[in-house]
Amino acid sequence: MSCLLERFVEPSEFTSYEEFVERFRVNIPENFNFAYDVVDVYADQQPEKKALVWCDDNGNDRTFSFGEMKYFSDKAANFFLGRGIRKGDHVMLALKGHYLFWPCLLGLHKIGGVATPATHMVTTKDIIYRVDKADMRMIVAIDHGSLLDFVDEAEEKTAGTLHTKVLLGGKREGWLDLEEEIAKASPDFTRPVGAQATCNGDISLAYFSSGTTGFPKMVRHDFTYPLSHIVTAKYWQNCLDDGLHYTVADTGWAKVVWGKIYGQWICGSAVFVYDYEKFSAANLASMCAKYGVTTFCAPPTIYRFLIKEDLSRYDFSGLKYCVIAGEPLNPEIYERFLEFTGIRLMEGYGQTETTIQIGNFLWMDVKPGSMGKPIPFYDIKLMDADGRICDEGEEGEIVIAVGAEKPLGLFNGYYREEQWTRDVLHDGYYHTGDMAWRDEDGYYWFVGRADDVIKSSGYRIGPFEVESALIEHPAVLECAITGVPDPDRGQIVKATVVLTKDYQPSEALKKELQNHVKNVTAPYKYPREIEFVKELPKTISGKIRRVEIRERDQDKG
Secondary structure (H helix, E strand, O other): OOOOHHHHEOOOOOOOHHHHHHHOOEOOOOOOOHHHHHHHHHHHHOOOOEEEEEEEOOOOEEEEEHHHHHHHHHHHHHHHHHOOOOOOOEEEEEOOOOOOHHHHHHHHHHHOOEEEEOOOOOOHHHHHHHHHHHOOOEEEEEOOOOHHHHHHHHHOOOOOOOOEEEEEOOOOOOOEEHHHHHHHOOOOOOOOOHHHOOOOOOEEEEEEOOOOOOOOOEEEEEOOHHHHHHHHHHHHOOOOOOOEEEEOOOOOOOHHHHHOOHHHHHOOOEEEEEEOOOOOHHHHHHHHHHHOOOEEEEOHHHHHHHOOOOHHHOOOOOOOEEEEOOOOOOHHHHHHHHHHHOOOEEEEEEOOOOOEEEEOOOOOOOOOOOOEEEOOOOOEEEEOOOOOEOOOOOOEEEEEEOOOOOOOOOOOOEOOOHHHHHHHEEOOEEEEEEEEEEOOOOOEEEEEEOOOOEEEOOEEEOHHHHHHHHHOOOOEEEEEEEEEEEOOOEEEEEEEEEEOOOOOOOHHHHHHHHHHHHHHOOHHHOOOEEEEOOOOOEOOOOOEOHHHHHHHHHHHO
């Protein structure tokens, strides 16, 4: 086997979910560092092995081997050290989809810096919050939109820890040029020893979660975290040695480390990066076909737009496997995509604080709409509001048992937020805040965020079920279900709907959609209020911000 999987997992092949759960183990080396123990090993043993295929909307493309990734990441490591970045220092990377994100991330791993990715759409307020929360020492940003202006404005209002600004794409006073700095840096870098060497428990990565509620929390992961994504890549995404995997994600989103580096490279798969300016389902499908993507992962939003395209126009003969995550999968999307492509969508569930927790794996029969079953190294339960473990068919919060040792892949707490950390890590469990139920076959079914569940006339209504019913109607492209206060019922169900291009808002259409939901699901779940909008509020990762809809409705009231 030309990949490195067998270095960390033995056995690496399984014939059933039951065998997977019983026998799967990850061997965690002492002082594991992904940049040295995966990338540099490939560079030494198989330097020409393909690592990354990059393209953009302007006809540009580049392919990087592992030998080149070592070369550029060593140069990046020397650049960071030369500019005063040391072990434990936070560096913000806001590079959109540019290929230099990967050498920068690896270079920070090599020196023990804490990579802190951010979307290129952050504003002045966002940057101030992040710089002060993390004592950010450096920002590396792409020249895109008003991002550089926002960084300059933020610098004047922060606590003063930010000492270096690095620009990708042009010249600007007070900024270093990333490409020039990388070019002139030495390609010779030796793995640090002693106090500057990284340890498994050191923090390597920090994400400001783009949560659907509240202020962003700084989620920290240690140097063992990449190993936990072996399950993500090998057994959920089914990444192939010498294949090409495409996870649709901006580099500011944690989904990038789920699908564009760690597990994929351990499994020997190259990763595909399409750096587009504006999303187009047609362009995305065309690029997948052109470059021969073999495995694919995207949120439901992407699949909703793909199934509206004429997919018969594209050559997907190389595409072997597709997975879906980020929001629950509506069965309608599953059935339509299967009809068009012959490929089952394998749903998975996880969070920025974890890896994949629950999924539909290689050997499992799919129940459309179900998240699947738990991964081997997470002891997952459902817990009710009184702390009781739920039985089959009972709705409860998804929790992960935490013993004396932290489970592989579970985050290391929220940085400088002890109360937030205690709120989710207590009494021997990590509390996800997500509600689900488990059927008699052990499959989990998503209900919604605990805050999103609607209580109407004594009934508990999960938004996902109503959304799934609505999405089956040909007029509905996207929708979000929220609760609206009502003096008689406590709450009523509201649907915020984005229509397909062939439909226009009308009272008659509202009635039609209401009757459709009544016929598809229980009558008490139908939306008594419907609002038509051009688009839904979302996080950078594509999750619908129902909290924003609720807050907007409260402001109207």
